Amino acid sequence: MNDRPELFRGNRIFLACIYWSFVLYVFVPLILMVLMGFKDSKFIGFPIRSWTLEWYVGVFADAEILSTFGYSVAIAILSTLISIFVGTWLAVLLEGRKFWGRTIIFGLAVLPALVPGIISAIAFRIYARWLGIEPGMGAIVWAHAVHNVPFVVLVVMARLSTLPRSQIEAARDLGADPLISFIRITLPYLVPAILGASIFCLLLSFDDFVRSFFLGGYEPTLPVLIFAMLRSGMSPEINAIATVALILTAVVGIWAERFTRRMNKDS
Amino acid sequence: MSDQTPLVRIEGLSKHFGDTVALDNLTLDIAKGEFVTFLGPSGCGKSTTLRILGGFERPTTGRVILDGEDVTRQPPEKRHVNMVFQDYALFPHMTVAQNVAFGLELKGMSRSEIRRRSEEIMSFLELESYASRYPLQLSGGQRQRVALARALAPDPALLLLDEPLGALDAKLRGQVQQELKSIQRRTRKTFFFVTHDQEEALTMSDRIVVMNKGKVEQDGTPEELYFRPASRFVAEFIGETNLLSGQMRGTEGDKVVMDWENTTLLGTAPAGIPGKGQPITASVRLEKLGFSAERPQTANAVQGRVVGKTFLGSRMAVQVAVGDGDVLLKAYVDVQTGQSVDDDLIWIGWEPDNMAVLND
Numbered sequence: 001m002n003d004r005p006e007l008f009r010g011n012r013i014f015l016a017c018i019y020w021s022f023v024l025y026v027f028v029p030l031i032l033m034v035l036m037g038f039k040d041s042k043f044i045g046f047p048i049r050s051w052t053l054e055w056y057v058g059v060f061a062d063a064e065i066l067s068t069f070g071y072s073v074a075i076a077i078l079s080t081l082i083s084i085f086v087g088t089w090l091a092v093l094l095e096g097r098k099f100w101g102r103t104i105i106f107g108l109a110v111l112p113a114l115v116p117g118i119i120s121a122i123a124f125r126i127y128a129r130w131l132g133i134e135p136g137m138g139a140i141v142w143a144h145a146v147h148n149v150p151f152v153v154l155v156v157m158a159r160l161s162t163l164p165r166s167q168i169e170a171a172r173d174l175g176a177d178p179l180i181s182f183i184r185i186t187l188p189y190l191v192p193a194i195l196g197a198s199i200f201c202l203l204l205s206f207d208d209f210v211r212s213f214f215l216g217g218y219e220p221t222l223p224v225l226i227f228a229m230l231r232s233g234m235s236p237e238i239n240a241i242a243t244v245a246l247i248l249t250a251v252v253g254i255w256a257e258r259f260t261r262r263m264n265k266d267s
Numbered sequence: 268m269s270d271q272t273p274l275v276r277i278e279g280l281s282k283h284f285g286d287t288v289a290l291d292n293l294t295l296d297i298a299k300g301e302f303v304t305f306l307g308p309s310g311c312g313k314s315t316t317l318r319i320l321g322g323f324e325r326p327t328t329g330r331v332i333l334d335g336e337d338v339t340r341q342p343p344e345k346r347h348v349n350m351v352f353q354d355y356a357l358f359p360h361m362t363v364a365q366n367v368a369f370g371l372e373l374k375g376m377s378r379s380e381i382r383r384r385s386e387e388i389m390s391f392l393e394l395e396s397y398a399s400r401y402p403l404q405l406s407g408g409q410r411q412r413v414a415l416a417r418a419l420a421p422d423p424a425l426l427l428l429d430e431p432l433g434a435l436d437a438k439l440r441g442q443v444q445q446e447l448k449s450i451q452r453r454t455r456k457t458f459f460f461v462t463h464d465q466e467e468a469l470t471m472s473d474r475i476v477v478m479n480k481g482k483v484e485q486d487g488t489p490e491e492l493y494f495r496p497a498s499r500f501v502a503e504f505i506g507e508t509n510l511l512s513g514q515m516r517g518t519e520g521d522k523v524v525m526d527w528e529n530t531t532l533l534g535t536a537p538a539g540i541p542g543k544g545q546p547i548t549a550s551v552r553l554e555k556l557g558f559s560a561e562r563p564q565t566a567n568a569v570q571g572r573v574v575g576k577t578f579l580g581s582r583m584a585v586q587v588a589v590g591d592g593d594v595l596l597k598a599y600v601d602v603q604t605g606q607s608v609d610d611d612l613i614w615i616g617w618e619p620d621n622m623a624v625l626n627d
């Protein structure tokens with residue numbers, strides 16, 4: 001543990017300064033955003049003379065905001081289910097096997113993560129029109145699912161590559177055919193990876209603006225709604241929505257990170 | 268050993284991986300209830316044979332007949348064979364009891380039958396108190412027993428063991444060897460054991476098949492292999508030995524006469540003895556050499572000088588220079604009987620039965 005060279009005092013202070021300036025750089029905007037949500041004035045900016053919860057009350061009383069939130073969550077869940085199913089299937093197909101065209105399939109599976117959001121959004125828009133798919137929930141779920149598949153493929157493949165071959169052989173040896181050994185041995189082994197990837201997909205989808213904007217119908221997702229509200233001017237109400245979303249995603253993300261880490265350690 | 272048909276019949280089995288020949292035309296029978304060990308260095312073909320028997324590899328040529336049925340092309344799940352894996356391959360998300368029950372469930376047994384059988388096998392292996400633990404909560408020795416219980420539970424005709432003691436520490440290994448042997452005796456199961464550890468093979472097996480470069484070097488009981496090795500490879504691989512390089516002089520009854528360091532020695536010969544005048548090698552085990560101050564009555568005797576002694580506890584290893592002094596013989600002296608090896612010049616004697624002439 002302690003075989004690193006000891007740092008000189010000056011060096012330590014220097015490194016600490018860099019670290020804390022980075023933390024400030026990352027968190028100051030978030031802190032400002034949260035603070036403004038409690039300001040008792042329509043005008044965003046310092047100084048804050050009096051505080052209020054009025055904006056939060058407004059958010060939770062606003063039926064449109066609540067239903068938009070539900071809409072975003074529904075899209076996130078549906079698109080995640082699809083990406084998990086397709087991504088796991090692709091990972092199992094690709095990992096540890098050699099066949100003609102494997103590299104091409106792998107490349108195509110990972111590509112959606114690399115295409116810039118605006119380009120894939122426009123492409124999806126054109127493709128959807130050509131296929132006759134109406135803009136709306138279906139189109140958004142489809143675009144989100146495609147975009148998220150690569151993350152599932154990579155995470156699940158990484159986990160799968162650590163499954164000892166003897167595990168499957170032992171299952172086969174004890175009378176399980178390939179399907180049963182997949183369901184009873186491989187899948188339980190993949191659970192931490194699948195859970196981790198799911199959380200990641202949920203957050204990616206919930207956060208997405210570009211694809212939802214281009215493929216959405218009349219009903220906006222939460223980021224699209226915030227964008228629309230911004231056009232009529234910045235209001236502390238937006239800060240309140242953003243704060244609630246921030247807390248929710250942070251809690252889910254941190255919980256998932258700890259959970260998957262514990263599961264990985266257990267097996 | 269058996270007058271019935273063998274449990275396993277291996278016929279002309281070969282396995283090629285690209286240009287490498289892992290197994291070269293192996294033909295062998297295994298009788299029911301035998302503890303057979305395949306012994307050899309890594310890459311000798313022992314693991315390939317095991318994996319073919321388990322159904323994890325298809326042989327390039329040849330057949331495997333199990334209980335009269337050709338199983339060469341059967342997948343592992345159809346075979347009445349179970350395996351203890353080198354890394355145990357216990358399922359980490361299942362308890363000990365669930366691991367043991369896994370094979371029984373897949374046999375389609377009723378729930379009460381599964382319960383009865385798993386409890387029976389777990390109590391047989393003294394695992395009852397661990398039934399609800401997970402593999403990660405067990406020690407190496409306990410995991411090894413769970414792996415054994417899981418493989419024995421479905422009552423296989425043949426149990427394959429792939430170096431299952433390799434991961435255990437030396438002290439535990441000795442104890443587990445005794446345990447395995449006694450389990451095999453009590454269950455009367457046929458054990459097919461693979462190892463590169465000669466001591467392990469000698470302690471446990473009824474029969475040892477020594478493999479080298481995909482072929483059988485020798486097939487026999489531990490005693491036969493140890494005292495009458497058929498080849499130089501076997502003599503060197505199993506235990507410690509003195510190798511005497513000399514010249515063939517002829518035969519005398521069933522004995523071979525050889526010239527060695529200006530002495531004439533008598534030894535036992537394998538099939539196919541080399542011709543007169545040919546160079547030959549013979550092997551004498553360290554513990555078969557006796558010391559005396561006077562010339563001994565044994566058929567073979569040479570005089571030498573003690574050049575080194577190593578204290579080993581109950582016995583002492585002695586090195587004796589023979590002839591011009593460039594040939595060393597190693598021997599054991601029992602410390603308790605107090606055989607004196609303090610003299611500089613000493614006689615060493617041994618009987619022809621204890622010296623095996625080898626095929627190179």
